[in-house]
Amino acid sequence: MKEFLLIIRGGHDESEDRSPEEMQKHMQHWQQWMGGLAENGRLVGGQPLMNEGKTLTERGSKVTDRPFAEGKELVGGYLLIKADSLDHATDISKDCPGFEYNCSVEVREISPM
Template sequence: MKQFLYLFRGGDEGYAEQSPEEMQAHMARWGEWMTKISNTDQPVPGLPLHESGKVVADGGNLITDGPFTEGKEIVGGYVLVEANDLDHAVELSKECPIFEFGGTVEVREAIKM
């Protein structure tokens, strides 16, 4: 099995318009999906990311607030999943709840070093 990283982008606008009950139900679907794509009875590792942060460049000499990208391009969270190959990892991503609000999943293989 290989490891793949799912990077989640977009979908925040529709999510923010939900009632607290709808948000809770949506988050429950995330938990169910993350357990479903796991090889165990526990959810795959992953977390949502805070919308703000810092960008460090030039060996630490340049530190700016960020990220400053268009909203749909900001990475909102990540998940690590094991799959046989890229096609399998893509197939596992197809039921991700982010699609309910127009978000995307970028699937990237983690290279062993």
């Protein structure tokens, strides 16, 4: 099996308008989905990311105190999964709970070294 990185972007604007109960339900969807991936031996790892960050440009000589991204483009987290092919990883990604908050998911194969 190959490894794939799922880059999850957006959803920050929509999540701010949710009640604590809605957020709890959403987190349960994440736990169920990731739990299923783990049970099937497909989950390698993953974490949400904090909104704060630094962006380095100009060969590292310029540091900006936030990522360059609009709210809908901000990377909110990532998952590393195992799948048979890019199409298979894409199919797995279609159940991502981030879509409940209008996120996008970019699926990229990890290149062997």
